[in-house]
Amino acid sequence: MTTVRIPAGWPATEEQARAVQDELRARVVLDEPGPAPGTGYITGVDVAYDDERDVVAAAAVVLDAASLEVVAEATAVGRVSFPYVPGLLAFREIPTVLAALDALSRPPGLVVCDGYGLAHPRRFGLASHLGVLTGLPVIGVAKNPFTFTYDEPGTRRGSSSPLLAGEEEVGRALRTRDDVKPVFVSVGHRATLDNACAHVLALTPAYRLPETTRRADSLCRRALQEATSQEAASPEATTRHSPTSR
DNA sequence: GCGACAG
DNA sequence: ATCTTGTCGC
Numbered sequence: 001m002t003t004v005r006i007p008a009g010w011p012a013t014e015e016q017a018r019a020v021q022d023e024l025r026a027r028v029v030l031d032e033p034g035p036a037p038g039t040g041y042i043t044g045v046d047v048a049y050d051d052e053r054d055v056v057a058a059a060a061v062v063l064d065a066a067s068l069e070v071v072a073e074a075t076a077v078g079r080v081s082f083p084y085v086p087g088l089l090a091f092r093e094i095p096t097v098l099a100a101l102d103a104l105s106r107p108p109g110l111v112v113c114d115g116y117g118l119a120h121p122r123r124f125g126l127a128s129h130l131g132v133l134t135g136l137p138v139i140g141v142a143k144n145p146f147t148f149t150y151d152e153p154g155t156r157r158g159s160s161s162p163l164l165a166g167e168e169e170v171g172r173a174l175r176t177r178d179d180v181k182p183v184f185v186s187v188g189h190r191a192t193l194d195n196a197c198a199h200v201l202a203l204t205p206a207y208r209l210p211e212t213t214r215r216a217d218s219l220c221r222r223a224l225q226e227a228t229s230q231e232a233a234s235p236e237a238t239t240r241h242s243p244t245s246r
Numbered sequence: 247g248c249g250a251c252a253g
Numbered sequence: 254a255t256c257t258t259g260t261c262g263c
Contacts, residue, residue, distance in 0.1 A: 047253075049254055084254070086251040092254095093253075115252040125252070146252050184252085253254050 004078030034191030034208040036223030041109035044212025058096035059220035074103035075223035119171035120221040133190020138188035139196040176204035
C-alpha cells in the first residue's frame, strides 16, 4: 500500500477546479475505438472515504477480460484532497487513484471508474480527467443519471437508451440484468460509447455492476479499514513515514 | 432566487 | 460516499 500527498498546486477552490477542467478538456480523445471487448486486461478503480478522519483509500484491480479473474491489485491511502461538489468529483478522487494505478505490477489496459466521463456539466468528468492524466483508455460507469435524462430502456439485459443532455447523447442507460435498474455508461478517453457498453456487458455476467467496480469497491473499503484502524491505534504513526518505507 | 446534483 | 439489521424473495 502506498501513501499519497495532495499534489502541489492542487486546486483549492471550485473556481480553480473548473478552470482546470476547461483547460484539460481539449486533450480528450474520442475518435479511437478502444480495446476490443473481452480481450486483454481491464482495471477497475474505486475510492472509499472517512471524512471524519480526512482519509481516502483507493484501489485498482486488474482483471483478465476473458476470464474476469484478478491478475493484479494495488491500493493507496491519502488525505481527502477536495470536498464533494457535483461536477468536481475528480478532484476528490484522482491523486489517490493515480497512486493506486502506479502501484500496479502490470499495465492497466482499459480503466473502468465509478462516475462519468463525457456525461458531465462541462463534458469532463472523472473518467475523462483520469484518461487525460494517464493517457489510458478510460470509461465511466455510474449508478445514477446525475442531472441527465433518459427513457427507460427495455427490461432485458443488453437493452439501452440514450442518456441525454438536452438533445446531445452524452452516454447510455444500459440494462445489465433483466428487470434491474440500468447503469449509466459514458466515454472518458480513447474509447467509443458502443465499445464502452460492450465492455460493461462483458463485465456483468451476474450482477448489476461490473466485476471491476465490485472488486475495486471491496478492496478500497478494506484498505480504508486498515488505514483508519491503524490511525486509531497510534495517531502519530500515520503522519510520519512507516519504518519499512523509509 | 430555489432546487437538483456522479461519489 | 456514508450511517446500518433484518428481511422479503428467488
